[in-house]
Each structure stands twice: as C-alpha cells, then as structure tokens.
Amino acid sequence: MRCVSCEGRYDGDDAGTCKQCHEDHKAKVAFLMTTHPSSFSDISLSASDDEEAAGPVPAHKAVLVSRSSVLRAMLENEMEESLSGIIKIRDVSYRTLRAFVNYLYTAEVCLDEQLACDLLVMAEIYQVQHLKNYCQKFLVSNLNLDNSLSTYTFAHQHNAKPIIDAALTLIIDNMDKLTAQEEYAELKEKDPQLVFEIYEAYLSKQVNKAAAQKGSSASYPSEYAEEC
Amino acid sequence: MRCVSCEGRYDGDDAGTCKQCHEDHKAKVAFLMTTHPSSFSDISLSASDDEEAAGPVPAHKAVLVSRSSVLRAMLENEMEESLSGIIKIRDVSYRTLRAFVNYLYTAEVCLDEQLACDLLVMAEIYQVQHLKNYCQKFLVSNLNLDNSLSTYTFAHQHNAKPIIDAALTLIIDNMDKLTAQEEYAELKEKDPQLVFEIYEAYLSKQVNKAAAQKGSSASYPSEYAEEC
Structure with a gap:
C-alpha cells in the first residue's frame, strides 16, 4: 500500500493505518493544537x-x-x-x-x-523529546557530504544518537573525500576522540567486509568450483 | 493492508498511512494532549x-x-x-x-x-465539532433494534445527520418489528412528522426495490426465456 503521509510504499508489517483512521488522527491533532498565545x-x-x-x-x-x-x-x-x-x-x-x-x-x-x-x-x-526527535529527523534527512562532519560533531555535543549513526555511515562510506576537507583537519585538532571513533568504525566496516567476502568464497559450491 | 487502528482490511483507495507515520501521528497526539487542570x-x-x-x-x-x-x-x-x-x-x-x-x-x-x-x-x-463527531460515531456503532427509534428521535432533536441516516436504514429494514414497539406508539403521538419521514423512506425503498426487480426481469436473456 501507499502511505498518504510520506508517500512511500509499504506492505505487510510496515502497513499502518487505513485512510479513515488517518483522517481521524489528523482531525484529532488539529483539535488538540492550541491557538498560540491568543489571549489570557x-x-x-x-x-x-x-x-x-x-x-x-x-x-x-x-x-x-x-x-x-x-x-x-x-x-x-x-x-x-x-x-x-x-x-x-x-x-x-x-x-x-x-x-x-x-x-x-x-x-x-x-x-x-x-x-x-x-x-x-x-x-x-x-x-x-518530541521536538528533539523532529529536529533529529530533519537533520538526518538533510545530511550530505558537505555537512556530514560538522553535523556529526554537533550531534555528539548534543547526544543525538540517530544523527550520529546516520552521519557516521555517510562518513565511512566516503572517507577519501572527507579526509581532504578542511573540516577534517580542524576536527583532528579540536576533537581527536571523534576522529578515532570515525577510524574505528571505518576499520570495523573493512574487517566485516573482508570476513563476508571470505565467507562467501568459502561457501562457494564445491561441485561448481570443480566444473570451473 | 490491515489497519492497525480499526483492524479492518483496506486496499487501494482506502489504504492510508504506513506504520511509521502512524506512530509519528500517535506521538504527536500524545505530545499535544494537555495535562488536564494540573495547576495555573x-x-x-x-x-x-x-x-x-x-x-x-x-x-x-x-x-x-x-x-x-x-x-x-x-x-x-x-x-x-x-x-x-x-x-x-x-x-x-x-x-x-x-x-x-x-x-x-x-x-x-x-x-x-x-x-x-x-x-x-x-x-x-x-x-x-470534534466531540460531536466522536459521540455520533459511538451512537451509530451502538444502534440496535431496541434503541433505534429513541436514538432516531434524539438525533433529530440535535441535528445529528450521520445518526439519523444510520437509524433510518435500520428502522426501515425492520418495520414490522418496530411498529409493534411501545416507542412507535409514543412517537406517533409526540412527533408525527418523524413517523411520516420513516414511512416515506420505507415507501421509497419499496419503490426502488420493485423498479430494480422489474429492471432485472426486463433484461432477462430472451434466448434463455424461449428455452424455458
């Protein structure tokens, strides 16, 4: 099914609410919103x-x-x-x-x-917390190569786990480009612990990748290997 | 898909929101609820x-x-x-x-x-209006033969269109049982206009039914009719 909120496609476990219940929820939100500082x-x-x-x-x-x-x-x-x-x-x-x-x-x-x-x-x-979540989602969806290091640093300062995770994934996927950036040089000076964390995550990814490759070649079907 | 709110099954045009958006909506409602008269x-x-x-x-x-x-x-x-x-x-x-x-x-x-x-x-x-809708839905879902005439009368007094429509449908589907009720005799005395409305709706249903039957027998396949 298609979500009328985020427009993604969802099936099975990801399917949520029918149109009518969604409309009911929207009406409830509209009802509960308080007209901001009107009077009193x-x-x-x-x-x-x-x-x-x-x-x-x-x-x-x-x-x-x-x-x-x-x-x-x-x-x-x-x-x-x-x-x-x-x-x-x-x-x-x-x-x-x-x-x-x-x-x-x-x-x-x-x-x-x-x-x-x-x-x-x-x-x-x-x-x-509701506002913090909202801001976190926005910042995650706005992550890109240019802002990933600064956003990562900011997220660490404010204990924003979802942003840290998303930024780290983007960073270790683009290590070569990011280490050439000015922000990288600055971060090494200002907060070496964060740079270590990045390298450790990068290392861990490389090790897992190597293990996965080794695993898949080890389980290569032997009869097929003989044929080759 | 299955609605996680009302548990009905919905597809195509009736499909609403994915699970994540539904969770987001629920959190928004919880956030907007104001703790009732705590202080100030x-x-x-x-x-x-x-x-x-x-x-x-x-x-x-x-x-x-x-x-x-x-x-x-x-x-x-x-x-x-x-x-x-x-x-x-x-x-x-x-x-x-x-x-x-x-x-x-x-x-x-x-x-x-x-x-x-x-x-x-x-x-x-x-x-x-939001509360009126909520009560209307509840009363529609609680309609039964015993309360249909009294609920219909109540709905008329308070201009509750969804209840009027639902009660009228139930009433004209069970005219024989309802005209035997004490409430029916009382309603004839107290509000004859409402009783006329019921009979007019009943009549209209009978006429439509007869027309539909006539229509379907008119379009009866002629070759099959000859065979018979």
Whole structure:
C-alpha cells in the first residue's frame, strides 16, 4: 500500500493505518493544537536579542508545564521565573524562541538547518523529546557530504544518537573525500576522540567486509568450483 | 493492508498511512494532549448538581477558547463568566461536565450511551465539532433494534445527520418489528412528522426495490426465456 503521509510504499508489517483512521488522527491533532498565545497569557519568555525584536513571547503556564518537565519544575516550584512572570532564555535568538514556543502549542515548525540545530539544543535543555526527535529527523534527512562532519560533531555535543549513526555511515562510506576537507583537519585538532571513533568504525566496516567476502568464497559450491 | 487502528482490511483507495507515520501521528497526539487542570487554572466550570459533587471543574481560558467558539465568545468578550471566573453550565451533571472538560484537553473519553448523548448535546451547544463527531460515531456503532427509534428521535432533536441516516436504514429494514414497539406508539403521538419521514423512506425503498426487480426481469436473456 501507499502511505498518504510520506508517500512511500509499504506492505505487510510496515502497513499502518487505513485512510479513515488517518483522517481521524489528523482531525484529532488539529483539535488538540492550541491557538498560540491568543489571549489570557500568564507568562512570557524573553530571548537574548529581545531589545531588537518584538518583545517577549507571551505564553500560558498550563501549556508550558504540560510539554516540558524543566519548565514544569521552574514554574511549579515558584522559582524567580514564576514570580516575575518572565522566563529569560539565554543564548537564544527571538526567531528560535518564537518557533520553540509555537511548537509547544502546535507540534509544527518549518525548519531550515540552522533552526533545526538551534531548536534541538533548546529541546534538549528543556526536555522536549518530541521536538528533539523532529529536529533529529530533519537533520538526518538533510545530511550530505558537505555537512556530514560538522553535523556529526554537533550531534555528539548534543547526544543525538540517530544523527550520529546516520552521519557516521555517510562518513565511512566516503572517507577519501572527507579526509581532504578542511573540516577534517580542524576536527583532528579540536576533537581527536571523534576522529578515532570515525577510524574505528571505518576499520570495523573493512574487517566485516573482508570476513563476508571470505565467507562467501568459502561457501562457494564445491561441485561448481570443480566444473570451473 | 490491515489497519492497525480499526483492524479492518483496506486496499487501494482506502489504504492510508504506513506504520511509521502512524506512530509519528500517535506521538504527536500524545505530545499535544494537555495535562488536564494540573495547576495555573484561571477559570472554573460548575455543573447543575455541583453541591452534591466535588465542586467546580478547574480549567484554563487559553485551552477553552482554543477548542470552542462559544466559550471563546463568552470569555473574550468579558461577559459575566469571564469576570466572575466561573462558567455555570445548566442542566448538565458533574460527571458529564468533567468528561467534557477533559475531552477539551485530551480528545479522549470513555463513552457509554447516556454519556455519549449528554456530551453530544454539550458539544452542539458549545460548538465542539470534534466531540460531536466522536459521540455520533459511538451512537451509530451502538444502534440496535431496541434503541433505534429513541436514538432516531434524539438525533433529530440535535441535528445529528450521520445518526439519523444510520437509524433510518435500520428502522426501515425492520418495520414490522418496530411498529409493534411501545416507542412507535409514543412517537406517533409526540412527533408525527418523524413517523411520516420513516414511512416515506420505507415507501421509497419499496419503490426502488420493485423498479430494480422489474429492471432485472426486463433484461432477462430472451434466448434463455424461449428455452424455458
């Protein structure tokens, strides 16, 4: 069958939901999306570059605590943020903060590579796993030879296992091209451990390949070998 | 393919989403569900039988206005409810009100026939179409000979087209049994228009059936007719 969401073809174990149930699910998502800060806001979030931008982003404590365990702890324990009515978010641009808050209300965001990285960092800090997964998927689908080393490094810094795995596979499949890159030279200087990890994965692949080749030639049908 | 939600079998045009996209959708729904009145409540809803029960149901204006256009109008226009902080819900039990508010936060409710009817009425009054659809589906799936006339009458009172259609089909397929019921005698007294509608639908079915039989006998193969 053909998936109406991702348009891939699926059969047997990969087949999921019929059209009607899919429509029901979509309607449920639409129903549950909360119109973002329309009115009755009881908290604001302010970004580092607040003064240049449109001021703090209004929000509702009830929604924030429901989506993020970190924000829940901040707001329910009457810390400074809860009392002042403003949560100051450091080292985050207005654009990222706005997208982050909007995601908490709608589970939707239009990503580019920079925004995906920035939101993944925020999602990790505020423990919003759903957003972290979303950013990870985007970054995996945007992997290419040019960004593989930098994405790999970034993923390691933020404990993003799916990205690490995907980037490593791409890297060890293209070792010759990547070792010629400037990023490779920089990485050797900045984080030799990561380079060792790459070489170890590459080595392991080579060994497995050699073993597989040996295995397949060992199991070569003997009668056919004689014929040859 | 087999639907993992409703377990029906679907092919071609009815096939919907692959397993992965279905899992993604489920995660999105779980993410968007708001933990119901945990804290930071800024409004309450009180039921008719409030004194006997657990007091008013706490809620958040931001969620209510996002789910119901009627509640939005009440709360955004600073009507009495907004100023007093209490929305009085007339002719509704505490159990129904609690389920209604909970549905606004989670899009989930465990229905029985009575609760489905009560919530359908609330959903119509407060313009929560998603809940109305949910109750309609439940009531259609619970139709049987015993409740078909009463459900049909109820559906007419609340403009529930899918229930009207399903009940009418069941009724005209079992006219002989249903006209013997006490509810039928009562309906003739209380709402003759509905009884006319039933007879007109029954008549129309009979006419179509006769036309179809005539059509099929008219196209009877002539050579075979001669043989006979």
